[in-house]
Amino acid sequence: MYISLNWIKDFVPLKKGIDPRTLGELITVHTAEVEGYTDLAxxxxxxxxxxxxxxxxxxxxxxxxxxxxxxxxxxxxxxxxxxxxxxxxxxxxxxxxxxxxxxxxxxxxxxxxxxxxxxxxxxxxxxxxxxxxxxxxxxxxxxxxxxxxxxxxxxxxFKKNDIVFEIDNKSLTHRPDLWGHYGMAREIAAITDNTLNKLKPDVHIPTKGESPAIEVKDYTLCPRYCGLIINNITVEESPQWLQDRLLAVGYRPISNIVDITNYVMAELGQPLHAFDKNFIKEGIVVRRAKKKEKITTLDGQKRELDDTMLVIADHKKPVAIAGVMGGENSEINDETTSIIIESANFNPESIRTTSTKLGLRTEAVQRFEKSLDPILAETALQRTAELILQVCPDANIAGPMTDKKKLSLEEIIIPLNTEKVSSKIGAPITQKECIDILTSLEFTVKKVSDKRLEVKVPSFRATKDIDIEDDLVEEIVRIYGYDKVKATLPDLPITPPMANVERSRKHYARSLLSYGFGLSEIYTYSFYGKQELDNCLMNDDHHLQLENYLSHDQTHLRTTLVPNLLKNIAENLRFYPSVRVYEVGRTYKENGNYFPNEEKWIAGAVALSPDDEKKAFLEIKSIATTFMERFSRYPVTVKKTKTVPPYAHPSRIGGLFVHGKELGRIFEVHPQVLAHWNIEGPVAFFELNFTQLAGIEEPLLQYEPLPKFPGLEIDVSVVIDAKKTVADVAKEIQKADKKLIKTISLFDIYEGEHIEKGKKALAYRILLQADDRTLTDEEMASIQQKIFKNLKGIGGVIRGA
Amino acid sequence: MKEQLLALQKACLDAIKKADSSNALQEIEVKYLGRKGELTAILRGVKDLPDAQKPIVGKLSNEVKTVLEEALENKSKELEKEELNKQLQDDTFDITIPGPDRSLGHVHPLSQVQHQVEKIFNSMGFMIMDGPEVESEYYNFEGLNIPAWHPARDMQDTFFIKGKHDKKHGRMVLRTHTSPVQVRTMEKYGAPLRVIVPGRTFRYEATDASHDTTFYQVEGFMIDKNISIAHLKGVLAQFLSSLFGKEVTVRIRPGYFPFVEPGLEVDFSCLICGGKGCRVCKYTGWVEFMGAGMIHENVLKAGGIDPKKWQGWAFGFGLTRLVMMRHGIDDIRLLLGGDLRFINQF
CATH class of the missing domain: 2.40.50.140 (Nucleic acid-binding proteins)
Incomplete structure (x- = not known):
């Protein structure tokens, strides 16, 4: 909204030559944000x-x-x-x-x-x-x-010597009184310590004569409707001063009558409308529109209405959409000589809904939707009549104003504890200061005791704006000045806050994954679409879907982090030969209750070039298990899992277990899924339920004494059926001596031309060590023989033995 | 004889002094101390001397021998050292050859700044709370004193979930701010409270360089017996000074948010120009940073806290905006775009 300084000066005796920048800043810190100002000169x-x-x-x-x-x-x-x-x-x-x-x-x-x-x-x-x-x-x-x-x-x-301020409309959301110069002048008077020149329209409205016939059918949507007939007007161009004012604040001059209604709206914040009286048949009816009733509005658009919308009609047709826009059929034109001026109060919610439904936001809507003061309707009508008589000297008012209203004008009186005011602001504001500030804003203040006041809210602040004590606190502090409130730190006990373990461990997880394992953290959106689901061979089971969405890849809430990560990997592979990424994020699963299951997951992926076929799985396996072991301080096992998501390779997948509990999985991505994303090389993932992982209480580590006696290492190489797993073989080795065999490390796997088809050669280095003695050669030989025997027992052939 | 020996010693020492290589030194050694060397010759001749002179000359000869051997040894070490030095100096090792790859991964800038924010507030006694991202209309709006007619309730701002409805909770939305966690925390813990809530939020808003459907906010609130606007100013100045590592001042001006009363806008002094006015702060000296205010009594009531006994403030700021501001990021879409060419810069 634009505010003209010259216009303000009609109501506030500001010092000559006040610096507009300073005034703008004063308005910003006391009332509403000034986005800038223009010196028209x-x-x-x-x-x-x-x-x-x-x-x-x-x-x-x-x-x-x-x-x-x-x-x-x-x-x-x-x-x-x-x-x-x-x-x-x-x-x-x-x-x-x-x-x-x-x-x-x-x-x-x-x-x-x-x-x-x-x-x-x-x-x-x-x-x-x-x-x-x-x-x-x-x-x-x-x-x-x-x-x-x-x-x-x-x-x-051309008297282009005005300064025009632009006020941020958002900061006026709750202040219907500031949508015109007069209200703004009241504020400026208060913040510059001036006295407001009260606006008193100087017009004589006859007590007899013709009044417009008005019938209000719905007082809920129209609590007040004032109308006045003015005859013998001449529609022509407005005088220059009037045009200048309107141009300064962004209105295009049209004709004197229309300009005056705009002028009064810009001055008082009350939208008005003038109908050509000749086009109004029998009288005005304020009623709800009929279903599918049509009207062509002043902007030339034909609009279809519904029965929740309020129209101004005569006895034949609608002539305006109430509080939104007038109709073409009753528009003022060059031949108009008699007019009916409407100054009304409409229900803000209804105006807002109608405006949204029609996609029509006007200056009038912006004001009515803020809840206007119903008293203003009458003042604005008088001011309009005053200006019309001034601009059209031959015009005359036909008769008394018609005033249809059903208002509950209860006074709002708020008890105010001035000690509470100081406590909430945190500055020593005296009761006298409270009284002075409230009075300057036209509140009526009655002193009850040294700390109690009774404050009557003026009508122009009483529509939703001010009704509780804290509203008064705001009035006092903003005029007192936020700059005068000194920054202080609260005097509170130093007890440490309750820890959010999951949060702090999330940051720890990030450090491990990024700085320990070289993965980069990315954030992806919480939603994906049909295409992503299809690509991942998923259906939309357990998915929450958006009612309103902006693009087709943002229709479903994710139940897993994998699809968006895969999409991301495909994009990054354009620039990098291999990609290592992870994400910490939430998944949302429909569970039949109102609130869905929201879980925190970590998913990480390694994407390699096509010639590294088997490496991706092994790399992700060591990342996931090492990460989990360091994070939880418990051993992790990788075992067969029953949870095989559709995007995983059905046999290259393992569950991640801690204490027998499955916390997630590692897997290679299904080749068909990779093909859908045009990814050529292997991609392996880990998916971990972070809430569960972080929920494992870290054990307090206990020191183990360092070995006192030297150990012995023996190497064992065995050729065995390719179907036997590395883990199976290690288990057989361990069986040879549960106590003395300390570690079993695989150091070679061979499959190929030098051994029988369907077999593989595995080579292990085994550490034998006792806690209480140095092992003898005989003990070593005996264990070695047991190992050989066990391996032979599962069909192994010991090489070099 | 004595003179001859001393002359020989002098001549040899001079030669050692002048020697400039191991070879030259070798020759000197041969010349004087070798089997056919000059000193050796003298030593051999001692047996032919008269008996009275034998011990004297013999002793002197041995002394000379020791002196010369020591001198040769020292000079030899010296020359070796010089030669090693020269060899090292002439080395052609190229230190600009890159080392083997040991690159680390990267933590997302949003995580980094969020962690920093959490640490600062944690150190000031604030606990860190989480809340659901899929939220009810009740917690996202009504509980925060945003009635049905409020503009923020329009379809244009909020994502709604299909087919979800509940008598108390209304429709289901993606939370449009972190504020719902205010009421949830009040319900759970009651007063007093010192809390921040960093988290993911959503708006149904067309995407461009400065708007995204998904962004991050930090909510903060403090409730106690005498908590005031002055405290808000104090705590925020502390926080911002800690965050930016320099003294930051805070400006408060009126603003409007339905869940606070009085409602405030908080600006901080421009870090670039220190408040004098520059392009970054649009020549105002201030950077708009957050919305804040004293928690509305209806919100306290919704959280089960008696507004007659307790009072407090709340604030909310854009973590995403803070990250963009700090790192000079001009397109918000980079943050959730996952492009490693972007992420790997942090």
Whole structure:
């Protein structure tokens, strides 16, 4: 919203020459955010009145003339291409440095001295549109008849000496009273310690005569409707001062009557509407629209209504969508001589709903939806009548105002504890300061005791805005000044806060995965779509779906982190030969209850180039198990699992177990899924339920004494059926001596031409060690023989033995 | 004889001193101390001397021998050292050859900054809370004093979940802010409270360089007997100064959020220009940072806390925005885009 400083000055005796930046900041820190301000005179910098002294033909161009134009004490040579100039003419001259728009089109450019077809030109004679004046003709603006002198700044000629502030509408959401200059002036008076000049419309409304016939059928949606007939008006262009004001705050002047209704809205915040009385059959009816009833609004759009919407109608047809926009069928036109002015109060929620349904947001909607003061309707009508009579001297008011209303105008009185005010603000604000501030904002304050007040809320603040004590605290502190509230730290006990173990461990998990295992953390969206589900061979079971979504890859809430990670890997493989990433995020699963299961998971992946076929699984296995063991401090086992998600390779998958509990899985991605994502190399994942993993209480580690006696190492190489697993073989070895065999490490696997088909050779290094003695050669030989025997027992052939 | 020996010693020492290589030194050794060397010759001649002179010359000769041997030894070490030095100096090892790959992974910048924020508030006694991302209309709106007619309730801002409805909770939404955790925490723990809630939030909003459907917020609130706006100013100044590692001042001005009263906007002094005004702060000296205010009595009531006994403030700021501001990131979509060319910079 735009606020004109000149307009404000109608109501507040501000000091002359108040710095607009300072005033803007005051408004920002006390009332509402000022986004910026414009000095209207800036647009006219270096543009002055010139008097054309002589005109000569241009030596090199027959369409151009060379003028000598007096601008103040100097005379400039200016080349001109227009044909309406004459000697002795007063016209706007843009001097070098001025901002002009060539032929009224395109961007503003800075004017520079130039040579036109070889003749020097020190400025430009301007058409109105070239310098932002309302003058549509492409001819030099003739200043004839105006009180001008050569060299006079054009800003002074056209009174473009206003400052216009732009206020952030969002910061006025709860302040219907600030949607006009008068309300803003009240604030500015309070924050600059001035007295507001109260607005009292000076108009005589006759007690007898013709009043508009008005029938309100739905007082819930229209608590008040005031109407007044004015006859004998002449519709014409508004006087310049009125146009200037409207232009300054962003309204396009249309005609005097429409301009005045806009003027009063910009001044008081009350939207008004003027109907041509001739088009209103029998009288005004305020009613709900009929289903599918149609109206063409002032913007030329035909709109279909429904029965929740309120219309203003006559006895035949709707003439306006109440509080939203007027209809074409009753619009003021050049022949209009009698008008009915509407000044009403509508239900804010209804206005908002109607506006949303129709996709039509207007200045009126913006105000009505904030809950306007119903008393304002009458004041605004009087002010409108006053201005119409001032602008159309022949006009007359036909008779008394019709005022239909059903209002519950209960006064809001709030008890205020001024000690509480200080406590909540954290500054020593006296009761007197509270009283002074509230009074300056037109609250009525009654002192009850040294710490108690009774505060009556003025009507313009009483519509949803202020109804509790804290609302008054806000009024007091913002006028008192937030800058005067000193930053202090609360005096509270130093007990440590309750720990959020899962949170802190999440950061630990990230450090391990990123800085220990070299994976990079990425964040992906919480949703995916049909395509991602299909690609992963998933269906939409257990998925929550969005009612409203923005794109087709954001329709379902994820039940696993895998699809989005895969999509991401496919994208990153364009730039990197291998990708190692993980994500810590939530999954959301429908469970039949209202709230879904929200779980925290960690998923990580290794994607390698095609020639590293088996390496991906093994790498992810060592990452996942080492990570989990370090994280939980318990051993992790990889075992067959029954939970095989559709995107996993059905035989290259293992469950991750701690204490016999399955916390997640490692797997290679199903080859078909990889094909769907156009990924050529192997991708292996781990998926871990982080909530469960983080829930394992870390054991307090106990020191184990260092070995006192040396150990012995023996190597065993066995050829065995390829179906036997490495784990099976190790188990047989261990059986030979559960106590003395300390470690069994596989150091070679061989399958190929040098051994029988269907067999593989495994080589182990085995450490034997006793806690209480040095082992003898006999003990070693005996264990070795047992190992050989056990391996033979499962069909193994010992090599080199 | 004595003179001859001393002259020989001097000549030999001079030669050693002048020697500039091991070879030269070798020759000197041969010349004087070798089997046919000059000193050896003298020593051999001792037996032919008169008896009276034998012990004297013999002793002197041995002394000379020791002196010369020592001198040769020292010079030899010296020359060896020089030669090693020269050899090392002439080495052509190329230190610009890259080392073997030991690159680490990267932690997402949002995680890094979130961790930092959590640590600062934790150290000031705030506990860190979590809440559901799929939330009910009740907790996301009504409980926060945002009635049905409020603009924030429009379809244009909120993602709704299909087919979910509950009498108390209303429809189901993706939380549009971290504020629902306020009421949830109050219900669970009661007063007093010192809490922050960092988390993922969602808006149904067309995506561009500064808008995304998904972003991160940090909610903070404090409830006790006498908690005031002055404390909000104090705590936030502490937090921001810790976060940015320099003194930061906080400006408060009026703002409107339905769940607080008074409602506040909080700005901090521009870190680039220190408040003098620059392009970053749009020449105001202040950077808009968060919404805040004293918790509305209706919100306290919704959380089961008696507003007559307890009071407090709440604030919320965009963690995503903070990360973008800190690292000069000009496109919000990079944060959830997962492009490693971006992530690997952190």
């Amino acid at each position: 800036d647009r006219f910098k270096h543009i002055v009145v010139g008097k054309i002294e002589s005109i000569a033909s241009h030596p090199n161009a027959d369409k151009l003339t060379v003028t000598q134009t007096k601008v103040g004490s100097k005379t400039h040579q200016i080349v001109c291409g227009a044909d309406n100039i004459y000697e002795g003419m007063y016209a706007p001259v843009a001097l070098p440095g001025a901002q002009v728009k060539w032929h009224g089109e395109g961007d503003l450019v800075e004017l520079k001295p130039a040579k036109l077809r070889g003749v020097k030109s020190e400025g430009m004679l301007c058409a109105g549109e070239e310098i932002g004046l309302e003058n549509k003709e492409d001819r030099i603006y003739d200043l004839k008849g105006l009180d001008v002198k050569p060299g006079m700044p054009l800003a002074d000629v």
